[in-house]
Amino acid sequence: MHRICFGLLVFICLGITVECQGGGGGGSGGGGFSGGSHHSWSSSGSCKGSRCSSSTVITLSIIGGIIGFVSLVFGIIYCKKSCTGKPSRSNAVFVQQDFQQNYELEKYDSSIFKSGHWKSQYLQYGRWHGPHRCSLVFNGHSMSIKGSGSDDIGTFTLDGVYASQTQRIGLTKTYQRGTGNLSENLGHQVTIQLKWYPENNQFEGKWYVQTAKYHGDDKFVLKFDGQHIETVYEKL
Structure with a gap:
């Protein structure tokens, strides 16, 4: 995309430069025609002189502009398609964003990262799906997340990272192929990036x-839904 735009810019600049140079010689004939030998067109109809050069530059500029415009349109379509469904940052970078600011203000609470059952909902095709239940385990030493669950697409596993200081979660959901909706479940991965909203x-x-087959992104919510049974029994 960048190469197309750069090439188009260079082509237009060269065209403008050549056109300016060719157009400068047309002012010397202001006195009219003094004889047949000064005509810009010979008797055979072939093009000669500065007028012909200027016409050629204009024609090439128009053709180049059309080609450039078409290339730009296709470039935008390609860029939009390739960028849709892809986060601008990796999960590891996302969870650490604004770390220093939040750390200084001490606006974090590690108790929100609870191992247990969570329910999730996601927006796709203009409607909400879920809630679906999954199990998550937060490792406070490695700041990593492991989990599993199922939704209307299929059975999946979850791997991710989190940061208490920024109150952010980054998950990678991997579907088990052959489960759930066989037309939707490609055994693919879903990147999920979330921030804590106390309100x-x-x-x-x-x-x-x-x-x-598909490029997309939309809203996702995750809410705690209770501790694991074994964890509850351990506390009794």
Whole structure:
């Protein structure tokens, strides 16, 4: 995309330069025609002189502009397709964003990262799907997340990272092929990036998918839904 735009810019600049140089010689004939030998067109109809050069430059500029415009349109379409469904940052970078600011203000609470059952909902095709239940385990030493669950696409596993200081979660959902909706489940991965919203007592953000058949992204929410049974018994 960048190469197309750069090439187009160079082509237009060269065209403008050549056109300016060719157009400068047309002012010397202001006195009219003094004889047949000064005509810009010979008797055979062939093009000669500065007028012909200027016409050629204009024609090439128009053709180049059309080609450049078409290339730009296709470039935008390609860029939009390739960028849709892909987050601008990796999960590791996302969870650490604004770390220093939040750390200084001490606006974080590690108790929101609870191992147990969570329920999620995601927006796709103009409607909400879920809630679907999944199990998550937060490792406070490695700041990593492991989990599993199922939704209307199929059975999946979850791997991710989180940061208490920024109150962010980054997950990679991997579907088990052959489960759930066979037309939708390609055994693909979904990137999920979420931030904590205390006013709603839940994590909110977006999911991203890029496969050979589908590119998309939209809203995603995750809310705690209770501890694991074994964890509850351990506390008694």
